[in-house]
Amino acid sequence: MSFMLNIGNHVSSSKGYLAMGKEEISLGGNVFAFFTRNPRGGKAKDINPEDVAAFLKYKEEKQIGRLVAHAPYTLNPCAAKDDLREFAASVMADDLKRLEYTPGNYYNFHPGSHVGQGSEKGIELIAGLLNQVLQPEQTTTVLLETMSGKGTEVGRSFQELKSIIDRTELDSHLGVCLDTCHVYSAGYDIVNDLDGVLAEFDRIIGLDRLKAIHLNDSLTPFNSHKDRHAKIGEGSLGLDAIVRVINHPLLRDLPFILETPNDNDGYRQEIALLRSQYL
Template sequence: MLQIGAHVSISDGFDSAVSTEEELGGNVGQVFVGSPRGWKVKEITESDRTDFQSSLEEVQMGPWIVHGTYLINFATPKDDLAEKSIQAVQGELDACSTLGIPYYVFHPGSHTGAGEETGVENVAERLSELDIPNNTMLLLENTAGKGTTVGKTFEQLDQMVELSTYTYDEVGICLDTCHLFSAGYDFRTEDDMDQLVSEATEVIGIENIQYLHLNDSKHPLGSEKDEHEHIGEGEIGEQGFRNFINHSGFRELPMVLETPEDSKGYAWNIKKVRSLYE
């Protein structure tokens, strides 16, 4: 069964987020547990957990995922920013665990001139300082590669895990289609798709990819620009998504949309993905 949903707001409560997802036609979902552009994590109560889990049971929906704040930078050479980032991730992981959400994802960050190798090593070092809850898996999201961001390649993502004190039992990977494409990974033909999965299998281990972000790209292959477009209406196109979501390596994974919130919206994109799923 296709597991597809969208990022939704918790402004009216976690149970309301479930209702919103259901109205959109989704059966999985993603939320923040604080402002995406701030450091403060929402205080999660047992009542939040009970209401959220009860709502999920009623509609048989999941698995959900929490997305980390955009301020997090584990690759930074600055100790103060690194410490704030570690505290933020730990707080969000703990909130995720309290809610009973099995996945948490964040962007590794930027080395800001310290070099890619140092940036990757910094991510691994900061990962090692976390206390990842037993009921939550931390996921590293691949990046488009703009500027000095790290996590553009499968090799970098793998090194972040391998150099840390954690293993793929506790840390996994979330792949974003727009980021993949902008980083130079093509999947618009079946041969290209097979090559992408083959490389992911060899470098990361396909079984360690746990979640997918579905977004088309406003910019060409290899542009390193992270600007999302509606499914099938960007440079990836319908065939690219048909190849991606139907490949045996990915078709059973949960998929969340982060497409533009304009007149089309998430409901339109969920229907589009469903129409491409075979």
């Protein structure tokens, strides 16, 4: 059993790995997420090997847990247009190469939107992209994020994520990141039936695939199929439900990443609050 809550938030990658690690420690966290490049797209910052070496030493000293890198929001692996899918494949392949500088961590991405092609076609295209970019020798685990189901999003159900995994040849490199706001909005009642939701996840996907949690409250109600994050305790999930998530025996050792609408002072307060509620 873990005696420390593995919690952190998204930090800016603009100043490099060591600066990200120091920022998270200053906020009271011991894990963190970062965008591999501008979340709206663009060229990634060049990696400085000296910065990486200094960070890896600092990471060990401060016992920072696994990193949860995040792909840009602009990627759509199941876009209808060839050039958009090619862009997504190019960025993901480059990101996975760059992440090998910090081996053994996670790369989280939104499966995408099928834009009217149908979910089956979307699943086929996403798996096809993964079959293109995943490499046998990589140490990074790629995480499919659970989605809220707005518009034509793929990944609104555990069944859709399982279908992507089943069609991916190197499925040993795949896991899932569960977003508390998204799954609640998608119709999984983690407020009143967390055990039941986890049992369903285990039956369909397998809990061994669950690698990280995006810990967010929701501005919209249950089954609303909206993606509107709220600060912890200020949304439709509520503090009590979120505390049950971080203390659940099947979840408590995972990295929890806050994506709440906060500045650093807000994240510091949320991290302290949740640490105080960790049993």
